[in-house]
Amino acid sequence: GAVVSQHPSWVICKSGTSVKIECRSLDFQATTMFWYRQFPKQSLMLMATSNEGSKATYEQGVEKDKFLINHASLTLSTLTVTSAHPEDSSFYICSAGRTGSGNTEAFFGQGTRLTVV
Amino acid sequence: DAKTTQPNSMESNEEEPVHLPCNHSTISGTDYIHWYRQLPSQGPEYVIHGLTSNVNNRMASLAIAEDRKSSTLILHRATLRDAAVYYCILRDPPRTSYGKLTFGQGTILTVHP
Numbered sequence: 273g274a275v276v277s278q279h280p281s282w283v284i285c286k287s288g289t290s291v292k293i294e295c296r297s298l299d300f301q302a303t304t305m306f307w308y309r310q311f312p313k314q315s316l317m318l319m320a321t322s323n324e325g326s327k328a329t330y331e332q333g334v335e336k337d338k339f340l341i342n343h344a345s346l347t348l349s350t351l352t353v354t355s356a357h358p359e360d361s362s363f364y365i366c367s368a369g370r371t372g373s374g375n376t377e378a379f380f381g382q383g384t385r386l387t388v389v
Numbered sequence: 390d391a392k393t394t395q396p397n398s399m400e401s402n403e404e405e406p407v408h409l410p411c412n413h414s415t416i417s418g419t420d421y422i423h424w425y426r427q428l429p430s431q432g433p434e435y436v437i438h439g440l441t442s443n444v445n446n447r448m449a450s451l452a453i454a455e456d457r458k459s460s461t462l463i464l465h466r467a468t469l470r471d472a473a474v475y476y477c478i479l480r481d482p483p484r485t486s487y488g489k490l491t492f493g494q495g496t497i498l499t500v501h502p
Contacts, residue, residue: 278432306489315476316433316492365432367490378425378490380432 275299276368278381285356285388293351293384295322295366301346302368307339310363310383322349322366356388393477398497401467409462409496411477416457419481424451424462425490426473433476433492436462472500 275298285291295305303324308316320341321329328341338360340352353360365383394412401407413422424436437444437451439460444451450463464471476495 276432304489308492315494316427316490318489318491321489363430367432369489377435377438378433380434383430383432385430 276302276366276379276381278364278366278384280384281382282385283387285386287357287388288355290352290354291356291386293353293364293366293386295349295351295368295381297347297368297379300368302349303346305343305349305366305368307341307349307351308365308367310365316365319351322351324349353386356386358388361386361388393479393493395475395477395493395496397494398499400499400501401464402501403469404466407464407467407471407498407500409464409475409477409498410459411461412459413477413479414458416479417481420479421481422451422453422457422460423478423480423490424449425476425478425492426471427476427495428470428473436475438480467498467500469500469502472498474498 277296279294283291305322307319309319310316318331319334322341322343324343324346330336338354343349363383363385367378367380369378421438421440423438425433426436427433437446437449439451439453452461474495474497476492478490
């Protein structure tokens, strides 16, 4: 089946630094990918939609200058958390759906645990 | 998107069947009922989906009420590896991109040995 892979699985960074998270679709092309954030004991919240070759679309309340999204190819989207602060510590998850008849399944990466100290 | 309501938590014993309910009284005619689950410290994974008829796959069965206002995910024999948060999600394919899902709080399933 289709696989979406995230890297790294976990990262610890100092406050004020930037962190890049990669999301790859391994066996299909994804013109659109999605980034979610999940705080402890809470559900997933959609942050933004990553569009290949164009600007990302951010959900209300998500700072586009803080969470930079780049979708330069049909198999790779990156999320950069700029000037990270402890409140940005969270579990970040990407997803993609393979378009085509009969396929309605969303594929998720394994998630990236970000800890800002 | 139409909302779903699920119990916060459920418990089961290993090897026993588990019935996870979901209410979606405002479902529209074109909404598909999807179930995903999230194991601890992992991204969600697809379980099953359906529109009107009951569905079976290797992981589970989905029973959909005749009026479509509720559904039940059935795990026929729970194992310890089935302990996860189960999400019932409605999605309208023509209007919603694949991969974009609205998650509720889900049901935390605990499986006892």
